[in-house]
Amino acid sequence: MSEPTTPLRQLQLIIQQQHVNAAEEMLMAAGALSVTIDTDSQEEIFQLSPEQQPLWQQVRMTALYQPGKFNTDVITIIEQSLQLPYALKHDTQTLIDKDWVSESQKHFPLQTYRNALHICPTWQQCPEHGAVVMLEPGLAFGTGTHPTTQLCLTWLADHPPQHQSVIDYGCGSGILALAALALGATNVWATDHDQQALQSTRNNLLLNPDLESEQVHVCAPEDLASTTAPLVIANILANPLVSLQPRLTSLVAKDGQLLLSGILDSEVEKITQAYQPHFKLININQQAEWVCMHFKKQNS
Structure with a gap:
């Protein structure tokens, strides 16, 4: 029998995109297991320069921590280090143990248009009728959900x-x-x-x-x-x-x-x-x- 998994602590914060790299370094230095970046809105990204990472103007950062390694002062550290003129909007919670792969896949269901076109994530069973496009959802480049x-x-x-x-x-x-x-x-x-x-x-x-x-x-x-x-x-x-x-x-x-x-x-x-x-x-x-x-x- 496998041992139960210790629930992780999750920190989410909203920050302007120009501060993302510095904030990510501070979150990792504070013991984060991972840091992910996405948008807190329906804002699409547009980019003309191939050397730049496409980002939204306002970014939601999500950091995961082991419970005993979560530093509650990290928000204050980020605010002071970046000399932000505003308080960071943030939230912390304890995550219930889940199959996180399955949870993430729920955000990208099979999509059908006029019963003629199907956009099918790679883990889904595709319909046998109509036009089918297999897709691996990636970095906000167009998953069909917007x-x-x-x-x-x-x-x-x-x-x-x-x-x-x-x-x-x-x-x-x-x-x-x-x-x-x-x-x-x-x-x-x-x-x-x-x-x-x-x-x-x-x-x-x-x-x-x-x-x-x-x-x-x-x-x-x-x-x-x-x-x-x-x-x-x-x-x-x-x-x-x-x-x-x-x-x-x-x-x-x-x-x-x-x-x-x-x-x-x-x-x-x-x-x-x-x-x-x-x-x-x-x-x-x-x-x-x-x-x-x-x-x-x-x-x-």
Whole structure:
């Protein structure tokens, strides 16, 4: 009979992203077994520089400690060492002994869109019908759980790009590119400035041997050159979408379609004004405060 596991102590704190590295060092120095980083909101990350670790502006850090090694003064140490002008929001609790692998997997269930597209984590039994994309949830690069990704996946399930070429600009995990391929696209370009995102896309492609990998081109945006496609998808954030308008416009083929997401409902007018000279707005779908905008390129 195995001995019972001693419950761990968990410390969670909210801190600005510029202090993450220093705070992590202090948490580990105070005896943490591990420190994980995620967001305390639905905020998506956007990154243009491949040498930087993508982070949210406000970060939730979670440290685990053995009960006898937990230093309750660590919050004060962090506040004083970083000379923070505010008190850190934090919480401590004793964790009940669980199967933590199974617990973490509950956050990434099988997702089905219009009964036509299934996003399936590697530990799930996949449906035998419809288009299936296997995914290994990773560092916030697109697990299908954020409303902006779900809006794009729903649109693809409603408008399968059969026998079309597709460009996924800002591909993250490659989830939208792989979904397009599973739904019948013939050529897919998955592009991102972030080298970690490109590697994540390649890794997820390997999890899907039933998809035609030679039809997927994983590359940096500059490698697209003069490539165009009848469908271009960009699920990033509103301000980058505005600044990228000339580039995204050039990627959409004549009479092609543009799907934009990562947009708050309060930012719709800004996006419409940026793209209206070249596109006709066809439809807007919304989930919570996030929207997905469908445009059609107008003849010039």
